[in-house]
Amino acid sequence: MLTALLSGFTTGAGLIIAIGSQNAFVLRQGLMRHHIGAVVAITSLSDILLISCGVAGIGILVEAWPSLVQYLRWGGAAFLAFYGLQAAQRAWSGSGALHAAQQTSSASLKTVVLTCLAFTFLNPHVYLDTMVLLGSLSANYPGFGQIAFAIGACCASLVWFIALGYGARLLRPVFNSPLAWRILDASIAVFMLTLSALMLS
Template structure:
């Protein structure tokens, strides 16, 4: 009994980690916030919480409902593409006038907590890829487990998100000395802009049926 629960836990942890540890829009944002030391705990906590809620809904059967209503997917796809295009434009604009980190300073113009929260929620909830990973994929795999095994599988997947987001957010500060140089910010913002637009382009292709 205990061995089965532990196995389900690690299977959830492994699947969650394999899906979340990738360069994407959400991870790029978390990395940037960690380097700038802007509301790091809030960012990591919200990303983890959103994943936990979506995983719970997926294992509870929401993935099946979403698959049965294509219009929901279409709305999410175009909303996500628009958001990523706008954020990518902002990243490219920032690359033209990068900020530097001096000593313990985090930014000349600190970002408001409200703005940070809204941006995290947008990255977490407007990206169809997030729903595909957490609700549909993890949810569909989780439905094959029963009773406590399913619960431990879900906990394992949520634990992967917890470990990853906090490690990424707080580990990013070790890169802070590098980002005292304007060129480093140009490279980072340019990369983030490219990632945002590449993902947006993939969503547009899906939305147009190409």
């Protein structure tokens, strides 16, 4: 049981901690301290839901219906391109630093929630990682071991998003500089637009 739990935790952490569009979004919200509780809750609970579905065997449906992943790829690429262009505009104008300094933002809770859900569920890799890969690996631990593996993977997601979202404030002194925000937004823009292009390739 302990082996399965640790295996689930380390495997889940390896997949979740990898730099991705969702992590970049959580980091930026954490730096702004803007609706971070909702963002952390959505990202963590979404991962827990998908991991649980994968262990329950629903990942087989994703493998059997490849067109679903294709549709998600197109939608995800369009969304990432849109968000990347927004980040590029913030980097060019320096508007991101203004919002951070005032600890305010024009984005409502509804907008932040919908954006977070889009980053989570329009990414086809999240289904392959959580439902297919983790679901398949959990089969190596039959019985309660499979449940322990899933719990370990879910705990990794919870720990990571809490640390990323609420730990981002430790970087606030660095981001007191408008230049730092422009560099961050420029990096996010390049990252999002590159991911969008890769999804379509």
